Amino acid sequence: MSVGNGTAGTSPLPLTNSVPVERGDAARNRALLLDAARLLVAERGAEAVTMDDVAAAAGVGKGTLFRRFGSRAGLMLVLLDEDEKIQQQAFMFGPPPFGPGAPPLERLLAYGRERLQFVWDHRALLSDATRDPQTRFNSPATLHRTHVRSLLAAADTSGDLDAQADALVALLDADYVTHRFVDLGRSLREQGDAWESVARKLCGQ
Template structure:
């Protein structure tokens, strides 16, 4: 038996342990920030041995990536199955703009985890990024955007990168609203006026 992504099915006890560890890590991130979360702290908070955390996630980056994946699945569910304008049923441009706003909101909430998890060089080939890129690519195609859609999708996703958004908010002093407004203006420049 396999999961939808082709990987092996997780045993019930392994799934419970994974959830226990991710819940402990998420609570520590909320309380202390991602930079302060260690494998030791997660193990202690979850009431397991440190080896269990390492076996499950490999290293701290793997743990942060798993937290990102869990949160990203929630966002994916919203844009794949949720109500419009983020979910199906709205015009492509409205959905694309709603996606950007949702991604920015997600970044503000999970920003430290996103930044810590996305420091991995293989992030652009991983499933969450590829699914997100596919979603944005489809909306760009449906909206009639000209040019190389794959490159255009990467270009529109880059300003939504967690590390950049956190820098813009925390260091440069912009608000999330300003960052979102700028992203929307960029999208509107890319999508033909006829689709708007």
């Protein structure tokens, strides 16, 4: 699925896709597994939920769960999918400065703070998802990096845009954000200020 001109200076970005449409027992089984996983995550936190727990809560065999989602990280990614799509819609179609209509640097600064809050709110799920090499660089991660890179380009940033985008995205890594908050006492506002400082310097301001 492709979208319109939500990101300045680039070709249309694809929204991340959900799993293919299913019918009958397969769709009901998938919904049952996801409901069980969401309930357990809400009760215990994602880090305390195992695939055995989810299978038992849903009343299915663990093999069924692995066939549906591939791995624990795959399950975590599906749980993130709905909220990720909401944020993607906001930065591609929503009001400025997070969405289109503001200068690229303003959009970049707004993105950093919005994404930082999202990462904190979903830190356990994101941490699990990014520890699996097969899912670390998945479609949502690629989309966010592409968005940051496109805003840097639109702001006429000089130098290696790929390296600069990677540096900014690294500041929003779930484990890094959690470490700075929990271990170093850096609030989300302070981390947002740090993001802004780096982004401004990269854009020559």
